[in-house]
Amino acid sequence: MAKYEVLAHQLKEQIERGVWVENEKLPSLRKQAAQTGFSLMTVLHAYQMLESQGIVSSQERSGFLVTAKASNSSKERVQATEAVSINDFVYEVLQASRDPHMFSLGFAYPDPSLYPRQHLNKSIAAAAQQISLTSAMDNLPPGNLDLRKIIAKRYAAKGVNISPDEIIITAGALEALNLSLQACTTPGDWVVVESPVFYGTLQALQRLGLKAITVTVSPNTGLDVAALERAFKNHNVKACWLMSNFQNPVGYSLSDVQKQQVAALLDKYNVALIEDDVYAELYADKRPPLPIKHFMKEGDSMLCSSFSKSLVAGYRIGWVAAGKRALEIQKQQLMSTLATSAPIQLALVDYLxxxxxxxxxxxxxxxxxxxxxxxxxxxxxxxSDVATIHTHSGGYFLWVECRGHVDAMAIYKEALRLHITIAPGKLFSLTNEFNHCFRLNASFALNEAKRNQLLKLSLFIKSLL
Known part of the structure; x- marks a missing residue:
């Protein structure tokens, strides 16, 4: 149990015993830290955990007040965090992955050798020949019409009805996701995200000054739908950022039944959906997975994807099927990046x-x-004797969950010494909940040298236990 969970449990028991009563103010963060010996951040996380359970509430300039006696509920799967900070660590990990001598198991993209470089180069050459002086204007938001039609037809082939008019071409999926988040929130709003979650989500929340409510995603069962509804009930949630297919980092895909349940909750509580679906083409079953958007009746939904994971990362071409927010997102894009590369859009039209x-x-x-x-x-x-390797059909990520109190940061540092990069659990959370886990990219071919590297790393992991 993490330190903040220990403190939260102690305070919960005190409230149940009447030490702190309804509407009574808990000790300040500094006073609680001095009394218990815990750090200020540990105390803050403990208070926020109690807040997410409805046991206390935060009052501006007044601290935390007891709202009611605590109930003997099971372990809560929702946590609320007002301050989001992740950017520095993400930068550190990504910089390590740039070293060409590394075995890049912490890399977010598939092995670059899997991309059809020759065919793409031919398409770039063809685009260069046909580009005109007006091409830049023709490819301003919402983007190249032919490319949007191709994307819409690919969705139609899966049974998902999306008009080319609601599609905006962006500089990768991350721009699509960020523009979507800006379109439906203002600083200080509550946004539901997964836990563990793609680090780009946490960076976006940090940049826009938004507050996070994290809902647990299990590598075995996926998103906790009941906890999602509690989050909607207990907070004024403006948006919900989810990855329903091949979730990064755990790799789990929601079933159609789970997607229907999530869609119904979004419609019921009038919460905007920002759906990250960048791995949708990397399925291993016979039929492609459907997005949550497909199951929403009248809701506010923005479906984001790109060609970065399925075709080529360097082109940085993504899109958002924005529904009723299409015009709003086009205007935002004009004020930020202005437009997506016209030559690259034309090259993709040629290739696709x-x-x-x-x-x-x-x-x-x-x-x-x-x-x-x-x-x-x-x-x-x-x-097998020291960790569970979570793997699912589709995608290319493995989620490794070490047993005991193993610190994945120690594994991360040893891996760097062995010229391997991994993505430690700290990268995907605002708490220490996943510090014993790490994500691996399984898209690279193994040779004898790489097998030996992994053998050495596994011996180190075993030594930690």
Whole structure:
């Protein structure tokens, strides 16, 4: 149990015993820290945990007040955090992944050698020949019409009805997600995010001054839908940022039933959905997964994706199917990045107009499945007595959950010494809840040297226990 959880449990028991009564102010953060010996941050997290459970409430300039006697509920799956700070650590980890001599298992993109470089280069050359003086104007927001039509037709083939008019081409999915978040929130608003969660989500909240309510995502069962509804009931939530397919970092995909449940809650509580669906093309089953947006009836939904994970990362082309927010997001894009690269949009139109993309996707999926199977088998053999390797069909991430009180930061530092990068659990959370976990990229082929690197790292992990 983390220190803040220990303190929260103690305070909860004190409230149940009447030490602190309804409407009574709890000791200030500094006073509580001095009395208990815990750090200020530990005390703050404990108070916020109690707030997320409805036991206390924060009052501006007045601290935390007891709202009611605590109930003997099971472990809460919702946490509220007013201050979000993650950017410095993300920068540190990403910088390590840039070293070409590293075995980049902490890398967020698939192995670059899996991209169809020759075909893409031909499309860039073709685009260069046809580009005109007016191309820049033709590709201003919402973006190239032919490209938007191609994207809409690909959705239609999956049974998802999206008009080209609601699609805005962006500089990667992250811009699409950030623009969507800006469109439905203002600083100080509550936003529901997953835990663990893609670090770009936490960076966006930090930059925009938003408050996070984290809802647990289990690598075995996915999003806690009951906890999601409690978050909607207890807070004035303006937006919900979710990844329903091949969730980063745990890899779990929600079932259609779970997606229907989430869609119903979003409609019921009138919460805007920002759906990150960048891994949708990397499925291993026979049929592609559907987004939550498909199951929403009248709701406010922004579906974001890109070609960065399925085709090429360096082009930085994404999009958002923004529904009723399309015009608003176009205006925001004009005031920020102005437009997405016109030559790259034209190159993608050229490439996607052929049958090469479908052929590439079939080969990509096949290789990802095989490589993921190989590295999972190796890690299971090396670490089965000290860790659980969580793997799911589709995508290319593995979530490694170490047993005991192993610190993944120690593993991260040793991995760097062995010229391996990993993504430690600290990267995906605002608390210490996942400090014993780390994410691995399973899209890379293994050779004897890389197997030996992983063997050495596994021996180090075992030594920690």
């Amino acid at each position: 107009s052929t049958k090469n993309y479908e052929s590439h996707l079939k080969q990509l999926r096949k290789k990802l499945i095989a490589r993921k199977k190989t590295i999972t088998a190796l890690l299971t053999d090396l670490l």
